[in-house]
Amino acid sequence: MSNMFCFQCEQTAGGKGCTNVGVCGKKPEVANKQDELTGALIGLARATNGKSGGKEADELVMQGLFTTVTNVSFDGDRVDETKELIWKEKAKHGDGQDYDAASLWAGDTDIVSLRSTLLLGMRGMAAYAWHAYVLGKEDKDVTEWFYKGLKALGEDHTVDEWLGLLMEFGNINLKCMALLDDANTSAYGHPVPAKVTTNVEKGPFIVVSGHDLLDLKHLLEQTEGKGINIYTHGEMLPAHGYPELKKYSHLKGNFGTAWQNQQKEFDGIPAPILFTTNCLMTPRASYSDRVYTTSVVAFPALTHIPDGANGVKDFTPVINKALELGGWSEDKHFTGINGGSTLMTGFARNTVLGVADKVIDAVKAGAIKHFFLVGGCDGAKPGRNYYTDFVQQAPKETVILTLACGKFRFNDLDIGEIGGLPRIMDMGQCNDAYSAIQVAVALAGAFNCSVNELPLTLVLSWYEQKAVCILLTLLALGIKNIYIGPSLPAFLSSNVLGVLVEKFGLKPISTPEEDLKAILG
Incomplete structure (x- = not known):
């Protein structure tokens, strides 16, 4: 048994x-x-x-x-x-x-x-x-x-x-997802395009991982004026696009890449790491004394920051640890997995729809021939280089919309612009799939067609349960011919998968070359 x-x-x-x-x-x-x-x-x-x-x-x-x-x-x-x-x-x-x-x-x-x-x-x-x-x-x-x-x-x-x-x-x-979009934009404003460095300045700093923007805001408030810089990690990267968060000058940049690389990237880091949500991995001894959890995140023997009676958590233990460790003695230069040192974010629905006329004109003129939403969760299992290769091989007349931590496979690439717009547009966290849906609906309205008739293909990577609820939403909306990988969920039986393939055209990814050929002809 x-x-x-x-x-x-x-x-x-x-x-x-x-x-x-x-x-x-x-x-x-x-x-x-x-x-x-x-x-x-x-x-x-x-x-x-x-x-x-x-x-x-x-x-x-x-x-x-x-x-x-x-x-x-x-x-x-x-x-x-x-x-x-x-x-x-x-x-x-x-x-x-x-x-x-x-x-x-x-x-x-x-x-x-x-x-x-x-x-x-x-x-x-x-x-x-x-x-x-x-x-x-x-x-x-x-x-x-x-x-x-x-x-x-x-x-x-x-x-x-x-x-x-x-x-x-x-x-x-x-x-x-609409509710959370309203909550975030009401609290922090609509995201705007932001260029984010991967470098880390000398001196004390704190790395914040997860998805909870309220925890980040309270930490920014409690560290203001204390000589401590704040760096996002993983799904926190989109925080740099929100006006009410980016106004804090000590929100400096993004440290590391996606969640599955944390044990290597946090090895011996001279700073505390705060996990506000998933994805926490078993901390190594070289940094376990400086990992803090909060909310529902928990790991035995780690320091947990409890909820505050007034809704504001007290991050004093994290702050004191940052001052104690002191950070690096000199500036450090880091890059993404492809060698780039600058990441862009902030292309949520308000930003993209704000230039919808340019996008529509570019499509009509043939400057944009296809949109790809290449997004979802990252993970450690082999095969995820598919998404890097897909973006690199996508024709220059295509635009890559992306969201969630899967973007760290390619978000440090410079693949150029179309009409002054970057070809890679980071729409935010996994929950910001709502932004992508709203953009697709608006474009469908502009071209007087259904979403399935748009020159738009979803190429998704999944890891955990947030990707599951997003996929079910896309299917409930009737969106068809979604590509999914790097492997199919073990919880989908062959018969259930058969229904999804027959009814919605759900497709397992193959190779970038074969899939691009099938999509673009």
């Missing part, structure tokens, strides 16, 4: 599932506790009959689902603490039997596939909903759907009913 079972991320063992220990480093006991946590959440949804249980319950549902996202929590004690809070909350609403955790992955292969896809998508949406929630934004329909979806996970459904739930979820996740 296996010690655990997990197949929710792209690098899962053998492309089938982790059974002895997680490839991410998660121990069996933690993985099993997270399954039990999921069972408790289903029990809570049963107790509330699939309806919101109120503020405390809503928070626990979002945090509980978020906790189980890959590379978020490795601390079994903290998982247990959350589960016990859910039990107490459930007791307020009556009898809601927990779902047997072992049943999550047991039964008919296709049903397990459909049930798992819904669960994993909900985990991704919970992350987005939580980021909006801490900024004071909530959508009743989104919150209610967590309960509906959780209750459905513990019930029997036909294949058609599961497929219907997945499409319904995809539409709800679009509302969630």
